[in-house]
Amino acid sequence: MQHTLVLEYNNVAQLEEAFALHGKELACLMIEPIAGNMNFVRASIPFMRRARELCTEHGALLVLDEVMTGFRVALGGAQSVYAKQIPGFAPDMTVMGKVIGGGMPLAAFGAKRSVMEHLAPLGTVYQAGTLSGNPVATACGLATLRLISRPGFYDALAAKTQALTHGLLAAATSAGVPFSVDSEGGMFGFFLMPDLPQNYSTVMQTDSKRFNHLFHSMLDAGVYFAPALYEAGFVSAAHTDADIAHTVDAAKSIFASM
Numbered sequence: 001m002q003h004t005l006v007l008e009y010n011n012v013a014q015l016e017e018a019f020a021l022h023g024k025e026l027a028c029l030m031i032e033p034i035a036g037n038m039n040f041v042r043a044s045i046p047f048m049r050r051a052r053e054l055c056t057e058h059g060a061l062l063v064l065d066e067v068m069t070g071f072r073v074a075l076g077g078a079q080s081v082y083a084k085q086i087p088g089f090a091p092d093m094t095v096m097g098k099v100i101g102g103g104m105p106l107a108a109f110g111a112k113r114s115v116m117e118h119l120a121p122l123g124t125v126y127q128a129g130t131l132s133g134n135p136v137a138t139a140c141g142l143a144t145l146r147l148i149s150r151p152g153f154y155d156a157l158a159a160k161t162q163a164l165t166h167g168l169l170a171a172a173t174s175a176g177v178p179f180s181v182d183s184e185g186g187m188f189g190f191f192l193m194p195d196l197p198q199n200y201s202t203v204m205q206t207d208s209k210r211f212n213h214l215f216h217s218m219l220d221a222g223v224y225f226a227p228a229l230y231e232a233g234f235v236s237a238a239h240t241d242a243d244i245a246h247t248v249d250a251a252k253s254i255f256a257s258m
């Protein structure tokens with residue numbers, strides 16, 4: 001931690017101040033582009049745009065942690081979502097895990113050639129591990145990537161996710177329960193508050209008793225949501241329309257009792 005500055009998510013002024021004070025010493029800026037470790041919070045477009053500009057100005061690497069968003073929000077990850085809105089946007093380095101292994105333990109990172117050339121055997125940075133490039137895990141990951149690269153896969157996944165999020169929002173609204181929800185591709189998050197939070201401290205203002213009631217009541221109805229209010233949800237290709245309908249129906253009666 002002595003070599004790390006922790007900044008508030010989506011706080012452009014604080015980010016600018018950090019670069020103004022420490023720009024010369026900053027090696028990299030790491031961002032989870034759609035933060036799944038505080039439920040589901042998007043980096044705002046101005047925040048991401050300024051992050052890219054400041055890194056370029058100060059010679060720091062922009063590192064996107066796409067461990068959770070990679071292959072979930074889009075085939076090209078969250079960076080492809082941001083590139084649609086910020087012309088020319090790209091990180092200097094990307095970190096991936098989870099889906100890339102298709103259920104096997106696998107992680108990967110990639111960067112621009114100028115960065116990767118620092119790694120052995122071309123460069124001086126040694127990187128290795130017992131299971132690095134494990135053939136079983138990489139074969140499984142590749143098979144998964146082939147399946148999810150099929151045309152229309154992400155359109156279908158997003159449509160299913162939106163059927164869930166729209167259904168939950170309608171159920172909460174008709175029961176008068178304060179509720180907000182957001183999704184991208186197969187990743188979603190909901191909050192028992194009227195507006196989507198922009199940072200961790202706002203996420204943590206959620207009434208955890210109400211969240212726990214919702215979580216356990218849904219579990220009793222056979223639906224296993226992420227068990228903490230600071231975790232994202234994922235819809236998978238295996239979920240059926242009937243699964244979504246059952247989830248929305250169960251939420252309807254639970255919201256009515258809240």
Ligand SMILES: Cc1ncc(COP(=O)(O)O)c(C=O)c1O
Nearest residue numbers: 032036037065066067068097107
């Ligand atoms: C977004 C994100 N980044 C990084 C990690 C950590 O990965 P590892 O357990 O390989 O250190 C996780 C773990 O869940 C994660 O969700």
